[in-house]
Amino acid sequence: MIFSCGQNFSDSGTSEIGHDGENFEELLDIPLTEQPPPPPPPKNISANEISRKLIKSGRxxxxxxxFQKDRQVILDYLGKFGGYVEQENENNSEFRKTLFLTIRIPSNSFDSMFILSTAVGRKVINRSVNVEDATLRYLDLEASIESSKALENRYREILKQANSIKDILEIEKSLNSIRAEIDLYESRFRNLSSKISYSSLEIILSENVTVAENPDLGYLNKLINSFGYGWKGLGQFLLGIVSIWPFILVAGLIGFLIRRRIKKK
Structure with a gap:
């Protein structure tokens, strides 16, 4: 339908379009997804020419x-391969320290970085690698972007030949819809390309914290400490008495009055 409309526009001129907008209405009544753009030039691509688009990730x-020494070793390796730290969290408890590192490495250096990292620390507790083939997703997004841009260009050509306000507004509305679709495809394509170009590796470093036990102080040291505890206890007792002096004063006064009354009887 697009091709036939485009041919009519070029043959009849802009004046005919201005008097009769039926061709535009027929075009715009068809959903965008059902309006194929001009076919791209044929490409003879063999299976060997298509490079696989792989997303690598590991843990x-x-x-x-x-703890700190091993962390620095990993960061040194990361700088050597041109990677960067995407996220870093540290969690410390009474008996254990844990570092969570999420790093991004160029995909062609992922295997080397992974092997070197396994030699860091005392031992490997757990390790895993995942490879996802994203070739079809990559090619589909690439084709969708190319197709949508071709359709956008086709609408722009039609817009140049439109004279009536109604036709112009309808075509611009369709162009905005196509542009939003292209932006969405390109955003997804950039995100996928980033995952393909830079692999993700999550590294967890944990270190047990040894709690030192108090050595036996001996009898003499215990005796000295006991005197200290006794003196401290006496001080606390005196402070307690001083803090209740109003109660002692009232109790003494009541006792004095009671004894005086008894003597009078």
């Missing part, structure tokens, strides 16, 4: 001897 859980 490493390591037990560490020296």
């Amino acid at each position: 490493l859980e390591l037990e560490s001897k020296n």
Whole structure:
């Protein structure tokens, strides 16, 4: 329908379109998804010419001897391969320290980074690697962007030949819809391309914290400490008495009055 309309516009001129907008109405009544753009030039691409688009991700859980030292070793490797830290969290408890690192590495360096990281720390607790083939998704998005842009260009050509306000408004409305669709496709394509170009690796470093026990102080030290505790207890007792002096004063006064009354009888 688009091709036939475009041919009519070029043959009859703009004056005919201005007098009769039926061709535009017929075009715009068809949903955008059912209006194919001009076919792209034929491409003879063999299966060997299509490079696979792979998304690699991994997870490493390591037990560490020296928490900060092992962290620095990983960051040094990361800088060597041109990667970066996407997220870092540290969790410390009384008996254990844990570091959560999410890093992004160029895909061609993922395997080397993963192997080197397994040698960090005292031992590997858990490790896993996942590879997702995103070739079809990549090609589908690429084709959708190309097709939508071709349709957008076709509408722009038609818009240049439109004279009536109604036709112009309808075509511009369709162009806005197509542009929104293109923006969505391109956003998804950028996100997918980023995942393909930079692999993700989650590294968990954990270190056990040893609680030092108090050594036996010996009898003499215990005796000295006992004197200290006794003196401290006496001080607390005196402070307690001082804090209740009003009650003692009232009790003494009541006792004095009672004894005086008894003597009078």
